[in-house]
Amino acid sequence: MKALFICDEKEEWNYLRNIFRAHFSKVELVCAIKGADAIEALNFQGPFTMIMIECGIKSDNPSELAREIYESIGERPIIFIGTEVMLKDRVDNDLIETSDSAQIYKKPYEVNQFKEIIQVSLEWAQKEDFVNSVIELNRDEFVPLKLRNFYLFRTSPFDAYIELTKTKYIKALSKDKPYTQSQIQDIGKRGIRVLYLHKDEQLKFLENSIDKISTVLSKKGMQTKLILQTEIAGVLVIHQYLKSVGVTDKLTQFINVIMEASAKLYETTSTLTDILKNFPYEHLDLAEQAVLKALISEGLMRGMGWSSEMTRSKLTLASYLHDVYLPDEKMIRITHLEHPELESYSEREREEFINHMRKAADIAKQFSGISEADFIIEEHHELPDGSGFPRRYNASKLTAISSVFVLTSNFVTQLAIHGPSKLTMTSVLGAMNNHYNVGHFKEPLKILKKAVKDLG
């Protein structure tokens, strides 16, 4: 923040500088000796939050100078400073009466009073900035991007907005201006989960994110938790990219980068118990669930002695893609068609829910080199007793690989609903034991129970 002081007495500059340094350390005070210098500073060193004019100034008429300032930069708080006589003679009454941003300060200076008047001007400017930054946007031209994306960067190449109403938005991040991680956290604390970008800018943002995540994951010696957090950010980008662009070579390569990072965890240090223990549980939203499901499936697969690279790729791709086309992310809690929450959705959304597996399966077919992830995706809502959907397959009809994924998927969904503590995991598995201790489900269930038991 900057304040401008126009005064031809340089001793007075120092007096105000000391006050600002002591009491308004975030405001930089710029001093000008005459009106022309002030206008130049306003035009070239701005923006200024407030302006102070010392009314004894010989080169200019304070009222005319104030009008020139308003014309040049719009309404800003102006404080006319002077002796009672100077204020009376040189400040036009109508300037004070018609503007709620103009004030007068009668000399001599008294620190506490002076601080108060500065405070009033700063608050006025901040309120005004807020009002001015609320803009009307055409919703059709803007797309939401999850707030989590913005943790990847230090500056946004585009303006990003918070939605206030369906038509009113406020700028949260300015193009090319550095922001801090705590700024993003503060936005998150207000319950805001998405920022809005212009449609044309979304693809560029996602491509930048892909490059950034790929670079991070290529580093050696990263901690498990950081690798997992980066993978979650990666899967989030995969989901958004798929929905807005579709399958491209860039996306296929990127999915391979994430898959490899995931595989390395088991190859180097981690067991299934380590994964359950170190996973950066936050909201267990779609992206978090996808990464966790991939890792649990792989842990179960390894536990059963399956070592095929292709099996691993199928399970991982299925984990990343299976729920990407849910019309509402909250639907990840819905595990069967009789679920009461389903009734709160429109007919179109219910239809999309019923078809989300089919649509994701079709997309999975487009990834060359990973065949048959599609049937795992299509069967992820089937259940051991045949009460699932869409085909009502039971334990004897489901393949071993599908059974691993159904078990994993339902286990993670329950953690998302009830929390990821050891106690919850144990009780969730206890309840699942009644239905899943059959057919191909038996062995992975046993391995999962053992991994949870070893959590300590």
Ligand SMILES: [Fe+2]
């Ligand atoms: Fe699903």
